Amino acid sequence: MTLRKSNQLILIGILALALVARVRYITEIEHNVDHAYPVWQAMTTLDWGEFPLAGQGTSVLFANPPLTGYLYIPVVALTRSPLGVYVFVILLNWLGVWLTYKATRLILDEKSALVAAALMAVNPWVIEYSRTSWVQALLPFFVPLVAWLLWGVLLNRTRLPAQRMIFALIAMTLLAHTYLLAFFIVVPVGLLMLIFRKRVPWRGVWIGSTCFLLMFSLYVIGLVNQAETVADRVENFSSSEPSFRLEAFQHALRLVTGKDYEVVRGLDAPADDFELRYDLTQPAVVVLSMTIFLGIGAAAWQIVTKREKRDAALIVLIWFGLPVLAMTYTNNIVHPMYQLLGLPAGYVLAAWGIHIVTRTRLMTWVLSLAFIPFAALMLTNSARYYQETNALPGMHEFSALPVDVGMTIGQMVSRALPQDGIVYIPIDAWIINSFSGRLFTAIRDTRAPDFHYVPARGGLYIQMMSDDAPLPYGAQRLETLMLNDGQQVTVDLLPQAQNLDITGISLNIPTQQGLTLLAYDLWQVGTQWRIRTFWRVDAVPQEVLQHIYAPFVHVFNADGERVAIVDGQGLPGYAWSIGDIHVHEMQFDAPDDFTLMVGQFDGLHNVGLIFLPPDGEPVSAVTITPQAELQSP
Template sequence: MTGRGGARPRGLATFHPASLAAGVLVCGLLAAAAYLRFSRLGFALMEGDQSVILGMALRFVRGGPLPLIGIKSSAGIMMPPLAEYLLAVPLFIRQEAMAAVVFNALLGFLAVVACLWFTTRLAGLRAGLIAALLFAVSPWAVHYSRFFWNQNFVPPFSTLLLGSLLLYFAAPRRHPLLLALSLLWLAAAIQLHLAALALIVTVGLIFLLLVRALSLRHLALGVALAVLLFLPYLWYIRITSLTELRAMLSALGGQSAYLNTAAFLHIRDLITGNGLLESAMAWKGAVWPWYFLAPLEGWLFLACAVYAGLYLLLGGWRGISRREPAPLSAAFAILLLWMVVPGLFYLRHTVYLQNYYFIYTYPAPYVLIGLVVDHALKGLASLLRPRLALWRRGALAAANLLLLGPILAIGLWQFHIAEVRMDLQEAGVLHQRQAQEMDRLSRALRRVTTAHPGCGAIVISGGHAAETSPFGLLRDLSGADVRFVQDGRGLIVPEGCAIYLDTTPGAWLQSRLTGLTELTAEEVRSGNERWRFFLKEAGPSGCCDEGSGPVGEWANGLQLLERQLSGSVAPSGTVELVLIWRASGAPGPQVYHFFNHLVHLPDGRLISQEDGPGVHTPYLREGDRFITRFLIPVPADAPAGSYEIRVGLYSLQSLERVPLTGGGDALPIATLELPAQG
């Protein structure tokens, strides 16, 4: 198995298909990869994160400032802005969500092309076809290629990074510029998802292991390119006085940490795709029951990793420390480090790990399988070729069938399950909010607002602001004046006319819209959902009468007009508090939250509370009426006696309360009695 430690595997040095069969195989593979990534892309997932990053890119494309940061990560860290820069490319051509979806699919397809090219150049066409086939049909790789998200842009750059390193250290003719470019691709992968910081350790160990082959001049050039790519984010860190850097270090080394092998389980799942199929039983039940192929692929990878490890241990390691490293030894060392280091890096972790935290391992497992299978078959052929008797031919054919047969079966089955998933999405069985629906909705909103000039739009959804609503992208796509309210939590009623887009089945806001608005003819259907448009004419409405005047007024211009109390005033009960307000002046860009306190009067103790945005106060304009709804829980051990509900506002940034114009900062609005329990 070892042969000579530095022996280069025989095969094509460059990719020039010499036969019709080779050309057909390559074209067929690329056609399959393209089909799985571009077919029926309208079903692409479109939720809150997609809305936020595409909205940032759209504002830049329309003449806004260059983004210095991107979306906030799940660890609470502001991401670098490379994803927004990438999304700007298709948006300069067409300002629709589907343009971004197609662009992401294109990058995913090009990653497969790059994998085929550099693996073929490294070890020959057979190795390239094996690696590219497994990458092309990989369930998770296909999944992340079919909708855009920060981390979904990582595989193209991790592919370029891996290819650059392999071609620099393990190819017959290496170009020093590949070393510099590898650091650029590394910087890009980290910008797109900070979990790729593990690649710094991986690449650092690769450089340390192959230090004699490094070109310091091109290494310095690579560092300069990486810093250049990070300049906007570094500028942001500077102007925020290193706050973001401290947040990043805190997230990476937080006090509450887990110690387990979850990282390796996620890496295995990315290789096999089994977790994706298990996520929808309707999908799993509709595919060919070849479920054994998923664990088989995992065992195939493990066997190849052991093969590569033994190759290095049994003599291959000697070829690593040369100025001109032994190609196969260098390739195996790079690929093993690529797969092992991230798992070790995240043995201790402070956040709940997801499989996309390791998406940068693509396409290393498939390249390793391609190189090992190709090397084993070439070694066997070399062993049997001197006296190619009939039984030797049979043994060689059996070996090819044994190694290549399962790979072809895996490829066929994974292509099939991706096709079935698209069929189920088309049939509405696997329904999710889709990019094509967002584009249809934005076009419908433009039509309604064009038909009613001067009317702003208010979107009722699951988020109170564009940044928290799954429909936040409408603010940027539609070109209309769009505000957002959260279903069941608040409603804005402007003095002028307004278009309400209701995307929820919530009964509370529906009851408020009744009598206030008229249903328009425009609607968009999404599966079993109906997104409907309502028109409120200009002028006073019956929902928010001022009565005898405001109950209370705060220094920021907000007036409380009326309160409505309902619910259960009993232990373990819930008090529903609906407040009707008026903005006598625009409160400005400051974000205020409302507090609603339940106070035990005999001793003045705060027993319970619910705070929240109610409505997003920067949306409020002079003359707007608005409604907030809060649910105050009554503790099970609440003492009997008299209670008072007090309300007010505070700045979300400084947490300072807004004073009442008449003094104080908390307005008592109701007194309740909690009877003693008999």
């Protein structure tokens, strides 16, 4: 077998290993709010015809660009499933391994390119970041793509430099507009074009730059429309003092060595072997870190001594070093994913160091054999994360569910949700929308029995608890999903408000603010009393939108002395919807003979509801004499 044929088979094996590492446990991927948003954005474009110019907001600065959501549109249109998006992302990011091989060949040789690709194939950090759907999901594909296209031009390794430069800048444009931080890619690209300006086909640069500016101008328009929010974010961002941090360099090493993955992911996997895996990982981390430092030294030596590979060395060091330097003096937390902007340079440097120590056939065989247990260890570290997710699917409640569990809940919603109904669930709407593959109103409010809505068009009430979840008044339990960790997901059907069977004493007293106190129910639980009040929304005046009204009960004894004040759950006026019924419950202690005064009050603005009894003057509370009414037929 020829050396070339042998290398081709090795490359195929590496790519196959990378694909398996990224596809396995695909249904155990944790689908959180950040993963859901771009999928939801694609759905809003398909179903509502919305074309946002700015994407998901960030916790640090202003909103991300919206391109990731647009890239998902064809997949979402075909599959209506987050699983389809994950398959799409995984396949593209899997190509990043091949692109790393191609880019490394431009810098070093065939053997080193195989080493770089192999390191990327099994790195657990990169595997995780290759299996996401958040806005930065495609960095493991786009960054190596830009590197391969651009480096080929700068090193005079292409017969079509102008066309390749156009493609490089188009890829850079797409990359930058997926994720706010990805705009940083302009810095190494621009600096390298300036350094190697004599080799740069400027006609290709003008064409590619025009594409970038056109797309960037649309994003700027989107930010202008959020000018007030952008100004606040910029002020907050610049208000804290930056400091020097080593995290960026450490994270850049982690993306090559796999360091610390075993201690931050999969700690609660059923195997319970993270201490053993940590002990086994440390020697490999040390060896690989040394090869990176050796590669950095070799590249620096090439530059200082003006050797044959000085241009390639300069490119790799700039590509690797700039993202690290940019995040070394900062006032924000630095996450490992940020250093994806340095791909594939870390693998090139490690391969360069390995190339130096494997000049003999014996050392080549030793390190080749050593890669087998190293790969097995890295893939085990990766697997433990998803095994933990499978064993503890409810660990983060609804905020980060495994894909299979989330899709099951989404199917339950699709089966049961009434037309125009509302889902009440303690997560953001785009998470449950993405799991269901359809758009509907979802409200993050599950406070039963203390408070719950009965919407005008009906709806679903979804909870997750380790014990039996309380059934909201008037609801019907439809389904219960038992999770592997003992958590229960319950789906309850809320009737249309007009069909709610209201028990207790009817009142029907309207208020100036648009609520009508329909009725109340009173019963004793042990030594305490509980009261349930029913309020219908008949109007939503402009003045209530800024208020937060909460029900109250004042308890008076037989002498007219107030002995207790109980407040219920507040609800902002902007959450009122005409036709809905609000059900409040409160618990209180009371003497044998007592009277109640019931109303609602906004303590922040010192204003309460004004009741309009049909046969009396306006009052701020309704008086209830329980004994007489409880004894009435």
